[in-house]
Amino acid sequence: AQSVTQLGSHVSVSEGALVLLRCNYSSSVPPYLFWYVQYPNQGLQLLLKYTTGATLVKGINGFEAEFKKSETSFHLTKPSAHMSDAAEYFCAVTPGAGNNRKLIWGLGTSLAVNP
């Protein structure tokens, strides 16, 4: 079975500060991991993904995440927050093999960016 835990339902940072959104997962098989962003009144958009290979993955809008198997973590970071980063962020996991493409979702983290 798989599960995802996002620590902190609300995170607030100042513009220009580091963004760190935490995601821990559990999976009995090698996972594929994803971060999605949702802006108000819009659908979810893929930020970045980890499948295999390099454990540090870079995504859109300056975000990156590092897959740490030993810590079962996939935390999302951005060195310098921008006002436009204010949104809801979701971490998700799916089995890395087979035909099960069901994503298991975290509950989301709402990011506020203060001027």
Add this chain to the structure above:
Amino acid sequence: DAGVIQSPRHEVTEMGQEVTLRCKPISGHNSLFWYRQTMMRGLELLIYFNNNVPIDDSGMPEDRFSAKMPNASFSTLKIQPSEPRDSAVYFCASSRLQGTTEAFFGQGTRLTVV
């Protein structure tokens, strides 16, 4: 590609009425997902299809909800009869079965049942 297309974008209906939500997945994608999002319960997977076949409908709340995928380019989610507690944003997403399989989401249908 136009992305995942959902219609309508907004729907307001009276309790007891039938509601049909529509989704056109991205061409070439063979997995399709229906999600519901509310403030109270977050993002919930209702049902998903592989190659037009329902694989997991354990998230469908009750018999009032039904979903079909008659072909690779179209799916519907029907609620009959609708109730106020069905008010939510309903998302459709599609992905490929092969490869890295990230899901692409539509813009959603905001349903309000009064």
